[in-house]
Structures are given as C-alpha cells and as structure tokens.
Amino acid sequence: MVVTVASMKGGVGKSTLAAMVAKFVAERRGTPVTVIDLDPQRGATILLLGAEYARQRAGPGVYEVLESEQASIPSTELIAQALRPSPYDGRIRVLPSDAALAHME
Ligand SMILES: Nc1ncnc2c1ncn2[C@@H]1O[C@H](COP(=O)(O)OP(=O)(O)OP(=O)(O)O)[C@@H](O)[C@H]1O
Numbered sequence: 001m002v003v004t005v006a007s008m009k010g011g012v013g014k015s016t017l018a019a020m021v022a023k024f025v026a027e028r029r030g031t032p033v034t035v036i037d038l039d040p041q042r043g044a045t046i047l048l049l050g051a052e053y054a055r056q057r058a059g060p061g062v063y064e065v066l067e068s069e070q071a072s073i074p075s076t077e078l079i080a081q082a083l084r085p086s087p088y089d090g091r092i093r094v095l096p097s098d099a100a101l102a103h104m105e
C-alpha cells in the first residue's frame, strides 16, 4: 500500500498526517512502514527521527538518492544506507529529507 500526502498549500498538516498515518499503520497492522520525505522543510523527518537527528544529519538522504537516479547510478545500496529507523517505533523507517532538496523543486 502506498499513501501519498501532498498539497501545494503550506502549513495544512501534511507532515503531521504522514507521520501519524505511518505510526497508526505500524501499530495497527504490525507491519514495517517506510516514510519517504520529499519536502525540503523536513517536517516528517523531524517528527519521526527527532530534532537531534535532524541537527546532526549524518549520511545520505532522499536528496542523494534522487541525485544518483538522475545520474543513472543504481541506487539500491544508497537507499539502504539512507533509510533510518525511527527511535520512536522500530517498525518505521524514514528516507530523510534535506533542505538541499529545494534546489530540485
Ligand atoms: N489535526 C491537527 N490539528 C491541529 N493542529 C495541527 C493538526 N495537524 C497539524 N497541526 C499543526 O499545524 C502546523 C502545521 O502542520 P504541518 O507541519 O504538519 O503542516 P505541513 O502542511 O506539513 O506544513 P508545510 O507546508 O510547512 O510543510 C503544526 O504546528 C502542526 O502541529
């Protein structure tokens, strides 16, 4: 199942909804959930990985993955490197966003 949360309008609760749906599905179904944050504002990344992670931001994220795809480099390994488990729920993995993504918009 793929759920997309998208709207041109800012500040309407997209990031919050994405994080809450991920948590709800992980808890209710007990299945792994992957959250791909494509917003340079990183709302879902910060909600699910924590502000401390967002400050440190070690390793690749969704920006590097998309960039490698543009360059036609197979990025399966990069995706595996970029995916981070949420400290709040080990069933949730996040492909974190980065402010650099704004250059791609
Ligand atoms: N259901 C809700 N009820 C009340 N407040 C909410 C609700 N959902 C989100 N908020 C609050 O509204 C604000 C904006 O939410 P959020 O960051 O999720 O929006 P967004 O659409 O992702 O914004 P942006 O366009 O900046 O990425 C936050 O302060 C959040 O805590």
Ligand SMILES: [Mg+2]
Residues within 6 Å of the ligand: 014, 015, 016, 039, 041, 042, 043, 044
């Ligand atoms: Mg947001």
